[in-house]
Amino acid sequence: MKGEIFDIKHFAVHDGPGIRTTIFLKGCPLHCVWCHNPEGMKRGRDLWVKREACIHCGTCVHTCPKQALSFRDGEVSVDRSLCDFCNLCVEKCPSRAMRRIDRMADTKELTELLKREQLFSDVTGGGVTISGGEPLYQPEFLLELLKSMKEAGIDTCIETSMFAPQRVLEEIAPYLDRFLVDIKILDEETHKKYTGVSNRQILSNFRYLAGLGKPILVRVPLIPGITATEENLRGIRSFVDSVDPKLQIELLNFNSFAGTKYRFLDKTYFDEELRAFPKEEFERLCSYVEVR
Numbered sequence: 001m002k003g004e005i006f007d008i009k010h011f012a013v014h015d016g017p018g019i020r021t022t023i024f025l026k027g028c029p030l031h032c033v034w035c036h037n038p039e040g041m042k043r044g045r046d047l048w049v050k051r052e053a054c055i056h057c058g059t060c061v062h063t064c065p066k067q068a069l070s071f072r073d074g075e076v077s078v079d080r081s082l083c084d085f086c087n088l089c090v091e092k093c094p095s096r097a098m099r100r101i102d103r104m105a106d107t108k109e110l111t112e113l114l115k116r117e118q119l120f121s122d123v124t125g126g127g128v129t130i131s132g133g134e135p136l137y138q139p140e141f142l143l144e145l146l147k148s149m150k151e152a153g154i155d156t157c158i159e160t161s162m163f164a165p166q167r168v169l170e171e172i173a174p175y176l177d178r179f180l181v182d183i184k185i186l187d188e189e190t191h192k193k194y195t196g197v198s199n200r201q202i203l204s205n206f207r208y209l210a211g212l213g214k215p216i217l218v219r220v221p222l223i224p225g226i227t228a229t230e231e232n233l234r235g236i237r238s239f240v241d242s243v244d245p246k247l248q249i250e251l252l253n254f255n256s257f258a259g260t261k262y263r264f265l266d267k268t269y270f271d272e273e274l275r276a277f278p279k280e281e282f283e284r285l286c287s288y289v290e291v292r
């Protein structure tokens with residue numbers, strides 16, 4: 001079975017235990033204003049221009065049969081309404097500044113890739129982590145992929161917002177060894193405001209997953225003024241305590257480089273001025289979610 005992916009990260013060390021290969025599935029039903037992977041938000045074909053890598057040779061502009069490319073203010077500009085994704089600019093660009101950020105991959109191909117990297121993952125207690133976008137957004141492909149990975153003896157982990165019908169989780173859970181789950185905002189209205197969806201299903205699914213007894217790590221992305229408030233973090237700790245007080249919560253510091261990716265896609269980031277929390281502030285925020 002084929003599914004849509006936008007990236008594969010090799011030798012990842014922050015996506016679960018050991019050295020892991022992380023596969024990023026494309027598409028997400030949430031629209032978090034701070035999304036750090038904007039190239040994974042929507043399904044379908046897309047093109048990005050890494051302007052920092054461009055050497056201004058003009059090859060892409062002359063190559064494009066649709067006249068979708070031009071130079072504006074000294075930089076390559078894409079008229080996305082004209083592009084038909086023929087890929088010529090990607091193939092001809094000498095500096096790999098043009099890139100397609102969608103690709104179809106099949107379960108067999110991805111499992112073979114993981115088998116080749118199994119030596120590293122096995123000795124370190126690693127495996128595969130399926131991330132996104134939101135992996136639950138391609139449930140049939142995800143299920144087949146996990147089955148295939150388990151048949152190959154690979155440790156499986158998912159990084160998810162848990163936003164899906166519970167039956168999707170029921171189907172995939174037997175083929176997962178561990179879960180990295182996001183709880184971003186506890187207050188429902190605030191969650192809707194910043195992610196576009198209610199968190200009711202998410203919190204309900206968390207209770208379901210915790211009941212399975214498999215390893216779960218809760219993660220909270222720290223977004224200044226949105227998720228990174230004492231009230232929200234203490235609220236998330238209390239909610240997790242009410243389900244299983246032994247569960248750990250990990251805070252992910254704000255990634256101030258995410259804005260660059262928005263420029264590659266000709267999108268505007270919600271706040272270019274935000275920066276990661278300095279050490280003391282980060283530690284203070286962590287103290288709100290520690291297991292007591």
Ligand code: SF4
Nearest residue numbers: 064083084086087089
């Ligand atoms: S993918 Fe094809 S149509 Fe689109 S910008 Fe590149 S060359 Fe032009």
Ligand code: SF4
Nearest residue numbers: 054055057058060093
């Ligand atoms: S082909 Fe690549 S390096 Fe040359 S102008 Fe286009 S994007 Fe820049």
